[in-house]
Amino acid sequence: MxxxxxxxxxxxxxxxxxxxxxxxxxxxxxxxxxxxxxxxxxxxxxxxxxxxxxxxxxxxxxxxxxxxxxxxxxxxxxxxxxxxxxxxxxxxxxxxxxxxETDKKFIEDLFFPTKILSINSVWAPGGIQKTKAVVSGRWTPRFPIDTEKVVEIVKNVRNLDIEIEFEDKR
Structure with missing residues (x-):
């Protein structure tokens, strides 16, 4: 070990x-x-x-x-x-x-086993990087992953601002 x-x-x-x-x-x-x-x-x-x-x-x-x-x-x-x-x-x-791993793979690992359709990064004015992840399917109250915790983890561990969207809107 x-x-x-x-x-x-x-x-x-x-x-x-x-x-x-x-x-x-x-x-x-x-x-x-x-x-x-x-x-x-x-x-x-x-x-x-x-x-x-x-x-x-x-x-x-x-x-x-x-x-x-x-x-x-x-x-x-x-x-x-x-x-x-x-x-x-x-x-x-x-x-x-x-x-x-890369930031993309890091985010995919946090969402395992849920499929991530896309992860895109854009630079906002002022040199701020914004990242958006699109998750397969639709959000339901029974969704197994706390998306707010994922946002916190990505911010604290990788220092990225991430927005999470679902393929099918609520």
């Missing part, structure tokens, strides 16, 4: 001086440390997680944006029990995104 902190630190929930310096310098966050400890705890019972690579974790308002390697995300999405195990260990909602 590859984590932002040492495996030994993650398994023992105590940071070594080197990892402590990473936190103090801002190279990694407290959310990275907490998520690493949680994954190490889950890996004790679930050997599939032993091969995972978590690049980072961003946390705000009870949302945890976990950045994994592409193959790891596919494994989690294919196994509902693995996803539930992860979700149960975090205090808030987890969002899985691929590490080092």
């Amino acid at each position: 590859k984590l932002p902190i040492c495996i030994f630190d993650a398994k023992n929930a105590v940071l070594c001086p080197q990892c402590e310096n990473k936190v103090e310098s801002g190279e990694i966050t407290k959310a990275d440390v907490d998520a690493s400890i949680i994954l190490a705890k889950i890996a004790k019972k679930n050997t599939e997680i032993e091969n995972f690579t978590m690049h980072s974790c961003k946390e705000f308002q009870g949302n945890f944006v976990l950045s994994f390697a592409k193959n790891d995300i596919m494994a989690i999405r294919q196994s509902r029990t693995l996803y539930r195990t992860l979700q149960e260990q975090f205090e808030g909602k987890i969002w899985l995104v691929e590490a080092d």
